[in-house]
Amino acid sequence: MLLHLEFESNIPIYKQISNQIVVGIAKGDLVEGEELPSVRQMASDIGINMHTVNKAYGILKQAGWVTIHRKKGVLVSTNLKAQEDYLFLGALRDLLEVSIAEAFLRGIKKCEFTKLIEEKYNEFEGGIS
Amino acid sequence: MLLHLEFESNIPIYKQISNQIVVGIAKGDLVEGEELPSVRQMASDIGINMHTVNKAYGILKQAGWVTIHRKKGVLVSTNLKAQEDYLFLGALRDLLEVSIAEAFLRGIKKCEFTKLIEEKYNEFEGGIS
Amino acid sequence: MLLHLEFESNIPIYKQISNQIVVGIAKGDLVEGEELPSVRQMASDIGINMHTVNKAYGILKQAGWVTIHRKKGVLVSTNLKAQEDYLFLGALRDLLEVSIAEAFLRGIKKCEFTKLIEEKYNEFEGGIS
Amino acid sequence: MLLHLEFESNIPIYKQISNQIVVGIAKGDLVEGEELPSVRQMASDIGINMHTVNKAYGILKQAGWVTIHRKKGVLVSTNLKAQEDYLFLGALRDLLEVSIAEAFLRGIKKCEFTKLIEEKYNEFEGGIS
DNA sequence: GTGGTCTAGACCACG
DNA sequence: GTGGTCTAGACCACA
Numbered sequence: 164m165l166l167h168l169e170f171e172s173n174i175p176i177y178k179q180i181s182n183q184i185v186v187g188i189a190k191g192d193l194v195e196g197e198e199l200p201s202v203r204q205m206a207s208d209i210g211i212n213m214h215t216v217n218k219a220y221g222i223l224k225q226a227g228w229v230t231i232h233r234k235k236g237v238l239v240s241t242n243l244k245a246q247e248d249y250l251f252l253g254a255l256r257d258l259l260e261v262s263i264a265e266a267f268l269r270g271i272k273k274c275e276f277t278k279l280i281e282e283k284y285n286e287f288e289g290g291i292s
Numbered sequence: 293m294l295l296h297l298e299f300e301s302n303i304p305i306y307k308q309i310s311n312q313i314v315v316g317i318a319k320g321d322l323v324e325g326e327e328l329p330s331v332r333q334m335a336s337d338i339g340i341n342m343h344t345v346n347k348a349y350g351i352l353k354q355a356g357w358v359t360i361h362r363k364k365g366v367l368v369s370t371n372l373k374a375q376e377d378y379l380f381l382g383a384l385r386d387l388l389e390v391s392i393a394e395a396f397l398r399g400i401k402k403c404e405f406t407k408l409i410e411e412k413y414n415e416f417e418g419g420i421s
Numbered sequence: 422m423l424l425h426l427e428f429e430s431n432i433p434i435y436k437q438i439s440n441q442i443v444v445g446i447a448k449g450d451l452v453e454g455e456e457l458p459s460v461r462q463m464a465s466d467i468g469i470n471m472h473t474v475n476k477a478y479g480i481l482k483q484a485g486w487v488t489i490h491r492k493k494g495v496l497v498s499t500n501l502k503a504q505e506d507y508l509f510l511g512a513l514r515d516l517l518e519v520s521i522a523e524a525f526l527r528g529i530k531k532c533e534f535t536k537l538i539e540e541k542y543n544e545f546e547g548g549i550s
Numbered sequence: 551m552l553l554h555l556e557f558e559s560n561i562p563i564y565k566q567i568s569n570q571i572v573v574g575i576a577k578g579d580l581v582e583g584e585e586l587p588s589v590r591q592m593a594s595d596i597g598i599n600m601h602t603v604n605k606a607y608g609i610l611k612q613a614g615w616v617t618i619h620r621k622k623g624v625l626v627s628t629n630l631k632a633q634e635d636y637l638f639l640g641a642l643r644d645l646l647e648v649s650i651a652e653a654f655l656r657g658i659k660k661c662e663f664t665k666l667i668e669e670k671y672n673e674f675e676g677g678i679s
Numbered sequence: 680g681t682g683g684t685c686t687a688g689a690c691c692a693c694g
Numbered sequence: 695g696t697g698g699t700c701t702a703g704a705c706c707a708c709a
Contacts, residue, residue: 173707201695201696201697202696202697203695203696203697217697217698220697231696231697233696233697236696236697237696237697
């Protein structure tokens, strides 16, 4: 599991980390119960500050993607709070609106857009089979 | 064309403005050549800082959604730089990756996701016909 | 609204702050929409670091007790996520179990315990009437 | 008397142990004079560090819930220091304040809260009769 | 001036 | 050695 961080990006580093870990889980690169490096370890590996990694882990913990095990450290988890699904869908709808509007105006066809989605989905489902 | 701003959102005001204008264009609420309120006008209407509106217009101009004439004011445009389409698709792919990963892990089916896309697309296509 | 912090306590300072603000809301000392001091302001008032206050505010925001308004700053809110109520009750039940066990073993009567609860409730309800 | 430890809880292991033993006494699962497993025994049973069990026992001894004899081992006791009752009540009041405030603000009625208390009390009183 | 982010260095509780 | 907490000082985006 290698992280690719863009320090020049306007996306905060801690967000890039948490994002990539979620994607890693979806792709099957990270499996349930797997141990993530300690905050200090990952920080020194990447060459960033411990607190930045800590914040990323905090977000993941909050959302349920990892759990902090007192003996084993930070473990990948998929214990999502189901009741948050509808909140997620609402946020997703908002997030998509602008992108779709822009794609539409650029003349990108509906099927091109959905194909993009399906490709990504397939990447993830491939991790399962 | 009414803007609905959420001052408690984590999305910056200027971004909310530019987003809603793009969506407005896609929906057909704003048509090519239509004049948008002046920076001062919109700022006082909404009750926000002039610089915020200015920044929103700047982003829209940069992307080609509006053109700014000294005399005619701010006009809706759809003069997109075609060569940026593939850049847009790349950025879109990145933007969607995390959302799709999360949706996938939450058990949201591919077809549910694409249906959401299609619904939005239909909203926009309706504006044209 | 004055905060009483115990720096020697084993309860983290940021938790003491967030706790006292919640209690303040319940007592009516803080009302919906009221503006809280900025992180820097409160930090310098109390004589602690900005980040500690920031963490307290972050927790309150997460739980819905405050919102970050882009124009007005940090505002008291009571927009709680209703679906978390049953989680709260579960956590409460766990929290109470040990205290009740200990009270019971110390010979504190059921009614003494519930009287304590009722007194606190009255403090809060007094803030409303 | 089986301990159920959650290594992913934010409550320290030693605290979980001491808590559950106090609750066990209240429920009548553990009776006065009963012998608890030795530090080494319990540690190996649960698969945790000896020091962790030791710390739990230390807390229990400190509060008077167990006595430690060199020969007889760790014995359940209820030799509470009576003069600490008022301290306990004070601490309890502080502990409950935030929970009650939050419950109040969430619209949980006073009687719902006290019913929760009474149910727990009944669990313990059932252990006696 | 506000909150948001990052860094650096430190101490403590825990296991 | 782990995560949790606190401090101090800095830069940036935002309004």
